[in-house]
Amino acid sequence: MNAVGTPRSERTAAVLGIALGVSFSVCFVTGLYSHVLQDPHGWFAAFPRPAGLFRFTQGLHIATGLATVPLLLAKLWVVFPKLFTWPPFESFAHAVERLMILPLVGGSLFLLLSGVNNINLSYPYAFSFRPAHYAAAWITVGALVVHIVAKFSITRGALARRAATGGVTEGERIAPGGLNRRGFLASAFGTAGIVTIFTLGQTVRPLSRLALLAPRRPDTGPQGFPVNRTAASVHLEHVDLTAYRLTVGGRGARKTLELTYDELRAFEQHEATLPIACVEGWSASRRWRGVRVRDLLMAAGARPDASASVVSMQTSTLYRSSNLTHAVAHDPDTLLALEVDGRILHADHGFPCRLIAPNRPGVEQTKWVTHVEVR
Secondary structure (H helix, E strand, O other): OOOOOOOOOHHHHHHHHHHHHHHHHHHHHHHHHHHHHHOOOOOOOOOOOOOOHHHHHHHHHHHHHHHHHHHHHHHHHHHHHHHHOOOOOOOHHHHHHHHOHHHHHHHHHHHHHHHHHHHOOOOOOOOOHHHHHHHHHHHHHHHHHHHHHHHHHHHHHHHHHHHHOOOOOHHHOOOOOOOOHHHHHHHHHHHHHHHHHHHHOOOOHHHHHHOOOOOOOOOOOHHHOOOOOOOHHHOOOOOOOOOOOEEEEOOOOOOOEEEOHHHHHHOOOEEEEEEEEOOOOOEEEEEEEEEEHHHHHHHOOOOOOOOEEEEEOOOOOOOOEEEEOHHHHOOOOOEEEEEEOOEEOOHHHOOOOEEEOOOOEHHHOOOOEEEEEEO
């Protein structure tokens, strides 16, 4: 039996369990939103407003996920001895709850480790990250729901005992030569807070100087912000503008346009301040200038209800095209951008033109655009 005052108490486990329940819920909801934006289902249609919603939700997803790491490790340390109690279960309900520990713990560790690898663009495994992460999230959350239901009365009782004793319980007295519960919880939550502060700067501009743990600094890269896929990686460092054509057409249009780069620049140009927000968590707001997609659709005689798909000239099939719902395609700030912050696009940012649209993951902001398919 643990000595009085050690951190391995029911109340410690309850407090950490509540914190993990909140953090996993936030990660699940924000991650689900990110997933359907990149892989929409029939019930979901992407919407362009508010323009910075994805920037907020994905930044929150990454920050919360990283803060969860020390909390999960602390919880596992607290409950570790209980995993080996004998007999292993006392009833059928208890057996189900114990069996759910495997997908809960295994899924949690997989989500956090694979997520950390993803934000560092490290993939030391053969499977695709996004579908595996998505499937594991559902399994883990299902096991979490079962765990919450099974532990609800225990958690409520552990918290109620503190109130009944006037705010100071036996478990909070310092054990000789050991760390008390308050100190342990302060260390766990303090570490989570430090990780958050030193990472959140990749999304929150006022904290950018503190982004010491962020794998990307939002102010570093060609033209002052990062890239994940360079022009060299897809062999598009030098685009021959004499041969370049942007085609706009398809079954939803009455005619097909073939525009040279100069003709594209001759279209009415519009400016919009929009974030480029990456699924790895970093984001940066920039002033973009280019042609409204809706103006191109109108010039091609598109139907009023038309949607569109934007296609890159890159040969790699990964994120080569991006679908635009009717609402996104006709939003006044959805552009085929030719400039950023008053300068011609750098090759790494998609020269000669790239898609930039509000409330959209960076991987869906297609670069090196050569075709707009009207549907």
